[in-house]
Amino acid sequence: MRRFAENFLCMLGAEPKKPKGSGQISDEVRRIMEIKRQDTSGLKEHLHEQARQQPRHKWRNRRWIVLVAVNLLFVLSFWLDIQILEGALTGSRFVGFHLIDLNAALQVMLAHKHIIVNLVIGTFTIFLLWVLLGGRSFCSWVCPYHLLSELTEKIHVVLMRRKIVTNREFHRGTRTVFWVLFVVLAFVTGYTVFETLSPVGILSRALIYGPGLALGWIFLLLLFEVFWSRRAWCRYVCPIGLTYGVVGAISPLQISYHVEPCFHEGDCRKVCLVPHALDVTIKGRATETQMGLGPDCTRCGLCVDACPTGALRFEVKGLSKLL
């Protein structure tokens, strides 16, 4: 429960908690750390080198296929009139069943102040779906902006390496303030203020109904991320991410960290959108032999691919105990 609260606050913007003294670290973890300290077999260097030479993209490829497939299903449902997934990411029907994006629903309910049945049904269906599938997994497995941003991030990383740009960080709590402000704005003004700038809605509609001026805004965001601040929209602004993060806090699907095979090299944190979620992988931070990464994790699997020793794994809570 305490770990849950810490992770949740960390998602809202708090710094990850370090264990205070060794009293909070379990005996088992301390024993494992002691064994690691005495190990001089050179296995660490060997495995690390091996992983560097053979980068794996298993989960990334799976994820990109899913992301493209979902968005393509939206597009083809309209273009070819196959009517499987009609609408856009803000609201749709899957073979007739209503699906409503949680953040869009929140904006509409607060701005309009009247709620009709179809909206509630669609919102509840999506809520259940993402509780099962991990909340922010919406971001990395479905959101079209995430894919664009992931691709342009590579340009940013190259420019960083050549010291042409620097990554200016913002306070992570900014996103929480954004979330609150957009909620208040929707309620007070009676307009769905956030939707005007939402890259999810803009991109989804552009894909399905054709491009427009709004893509200029997406272009500006990507420029900002390439030249100024890495993944800035997803990290510091997007209230949709936080909404799904809250939903994912109670999700059984997560990426779990196993302290025993970990060599604390930090390759996982370098590829992660939300490195604070991987704080437990720093030497001395883990308190249990196995720990979930918390609700801000988008379950994208980049860290799973990056880890040379399999210390990070996809896991369904409770299922591994049953097996």
Next chain:
Amino acid sequence: MSGSKPAVSPEKTRRARRKFIRSVVLLAGVIGTSLLGVLPVVRAWTKRLRPPGALDEKDFLASCIKCGQCVQVCPVSAILLGDIHEGYGIGVPYISAREQACDFSCDAVQCILACPTGSLTYEKPDFFSVREGAEMSRAPVLKGKANEPEPTLNLKERMGLARLTRPDACLAMQGKGFSGPARGPEFKGRMRYMAVDRWNPIPVRDHPYEREVCDLCVTECPIDDAIVLEVYVETEDSRLYRPVVREQCVGCGVCEMICPVEPAAIEIETRAVWKTDGS
């Protein structure tokens, strides 16, 4: 260890302060940009004709979830979605009647059926007020279904009203006829012609007209008793006519689309209401 705070270097404090200021600037920047969206709405830079069954403009913008399901079901592709220059109207459906009007060829007003949030609705809930003159005094009758058991259209309020905005340009007013495709051979708009195909709309350009006195706005209007041609000047050798809009007009925009003069002599006044004094 637990009691004493570690000393913080001035450099670290400076960086923290910069990060804080940067974050505040980001907040102000993004929120400020999002608030710009109110300008096109309150200044009414783009006064859009909304699809049938739409709530009043303020409620419509608030309740629409910007998903475009209404776009997907329209058989004549009359519904378009607002772009970012419309501010809070982004992603909100509208009809550009001159390019493609709503001709009700779906019979059941499918866009209303598709709407997941009740922004387009057959029956306005009680807590919404109805603007005086927006309500249809009796159910509109679809001309195309006049012989069927249920010829009425399930539409309680009008989208707007047709108005002869350029009477001087109107061919009927000049006693002129019209022949050929109404909007030229390039025009992409479509309409359902009951005599041609009951179920599929065809391009207007494929359906040329031959009229001694132009009365396209009257004959092509999909609603019964919404517009008539009245004699307005009668001399021994000539008669001049004038199209007169009646109370049954729902504001669908077919007359505006079909009007063969450029720019159209008859246009839809968005969200206009019927005034009983005869306007």
